[in-house]
Amino acid sequence: MTTIPTTSPEAATPPPGSGPAKTTKAAKVPQGHRRLLTRRDRLTLGLMAGLPTILHVALVWVTALASIALAFTTWDGIGFDAITWVGFDNFKELFTNNPQFWPAVQHNIIWFVALILIPTPLGLLLAVQLDKQIRFSRVYQTAFFLPVVMSLAVIGFVWQLIYNPDTGLINSLIGANEPGHYIDWIGDPDLNLWAILIAASWRHAGYMMILYLAGLKGVDPSLREASALDGANEWQTFKNVIFPTLRPTNTVVLVVTIIEALRAFDLVFVFNKGAEGTELLSILVTNNIIGESSRIGYGSAIAVVLLVISLAVIIPYLIATFRKERQA
């Protein structure tokens, strides 16, 4: 019996119903376990763990580190010998000389604050209402969730039809496409960011609604019963009982919203390519790197700034999460 496992793991399988073998097996397993892996198994496991690791390192870590390194160079993307080290020049240029950089940082922050203040409470409100099992609940749920299914690029196209200053829905309805009283939703820097944020909120509210709906389903019904027995009204129940139990959901919502604000790109790119008033870090990266004679070093420097901001946000979250896990 002891020799069998080394030859083939299949042979180690106890014949079904072989009573005496069972007991010996149970005792032998701990030491035989390792030997159950043949060379082929080890190779297989090695490939299964190794290939994804190599891919991950190559596609995530090497590229991230490469762009950090490139941030200290100038390079037009043609031939590796064209790379020259410039130290912190790109960053100096970025912080002091680029008229689009600080507006972009500001817009990314506005993006986050607006998503937290407008669509998130709206999503929570919708979720609470839908959770009450009102009639046609599923219809509303579908209607509010529908924008989430669509790509932001598509949403950009749809909302352009509404905002187009000459032929769009809004200006046609209110007659603001005439000379003299003209509202330029896409070109006016005081308006365009907000116009885009409404489109982004339209989608984000549905996303938040689904997250909160899931959270609300997890609220123990006996809590509601207890607060009802204590004579709490609906608002008091929500404020003191339901909302505190949504804490884990709120953490997820916060992280999701931060990520949405940092990766904001497609909607704006489709809408007006990050023109005056809608500059975003992600768009500056793209504008500098993509193209026939690109400023890869400079674009990488912007990407590094974006990376640092992302890390500053994500690392505290990860630390908190892991600490919780260790405690549990």
Next chain:
Amino acid sequence: MHLTPSGLSVPGPSRRTMLRGIGGAAALGAGIPLLSACGGSGGSAADSKTVTLGSNASDAVPKKAFAEIYAAFKKQSGITVDVNTKDHNTFQEQINSYLQGTPDDVFHWFAGYRMQFFAAKGLASPIDDVWDKIGGNFPDAMKGLSKGEDGKFYFVPLYTYPWALFYRKSVFQEKGYEVPTTWDQLIALCKQMEKDKLVPIAFGDKDAWPALGTFDQLNFRTNGYDFHVELMAGKASWTDAKVRKVFDLWAELLPYHQEGAVGRTWQDAAQTLASKKAGMYLLGTFVGQQFTNKADLDDLDFFAFPEIDPAYGQDTVEAPTDGFMMSKAPKNKAGAVKLMEFLGTPEAEQIYLKADPNVVAASTKADTSSYSPLQKKAYEMISGAKSLTQFMDRDSRPDFTSTVMQPALQKFIRDPKGVDSLLSSIERQKKTIFAS
């Protein structure tokens, strides 16, 4: 514990079969590109009867027009042109890595700085031997446009089109307007149009490049061709009083432009000219593509941007030129040379123009008898010009024009008052870009 061995043994084989399946699929997947690679290289290496060509002509009209040229080339030489068409903008964005990878033998590109850039980087083959054959077909201005900085030829031009102020003949006739030839006449006309409830100059800068064209016209009319070239090459300073003068003139003209330009595409702006809501429109002749009604198109006319400084008059014409280059190591060089020679003939240009009448031939030998009145006028304007420019983003570093000039001019259009800080910001950014 009892579960462990059986747990290992039961999914074991199935996992392995699955892996085998994946391995098989991977081998198959690897096999497909291998096979196609064999087919590809075998095809073009073995028979010298195929030339590959990278094309950015993704729109229907030019795509069909080019296909007809290649069909004619095949009939004449027996060489097939294997066209690899990419979306127009994608082609431009990827040109960098495309030319460094395994590019097609011949590829579409633009004259001017953009051609010289890749020529200087060694990503294109010099084609002086082609020009020995086709040189007689082109005027000197086109020869100059086709040379790299090293004085060798790298480019075969096919067609070109001028930028000018477009208008509708019927509107000018009805209101009794006259074509302005000086700055004062232009301003007076704008004022009159405003009184007549017309938008004097249609304008759309959502794509950020049309405003570059307005700057070009104002600059070479005010400061002349040589200063314009120096400025585009990064040699002259943007804080120079000459540049400031351009922006002062622009600020004077800007109130007569269509409101909300940054939110409007050039196509939408062209519609206001087509629907007679606007009096004029500064654009390339491709504006004609937006005139889908034949009667409207026949009503379309244009005039050169009025004179600002009599020393320079109207001697410079902005005429972007499109054509072909040969990649650095074409697989079928002999065939590619033959194709380039064919593309430089008047026949090739005539075939193209028949299908796309919005542009004019780069060659002076091409038959102009079938030209529309608009094409004839465009042809005369270009052939009579003392100097030709290509457009800001073709005459200067594209990274400078796209990351600095495009946003800066959008800012100026919205707020013409902040010129001084804008110009010093442009100058500072220009210095770092041109230094790299």
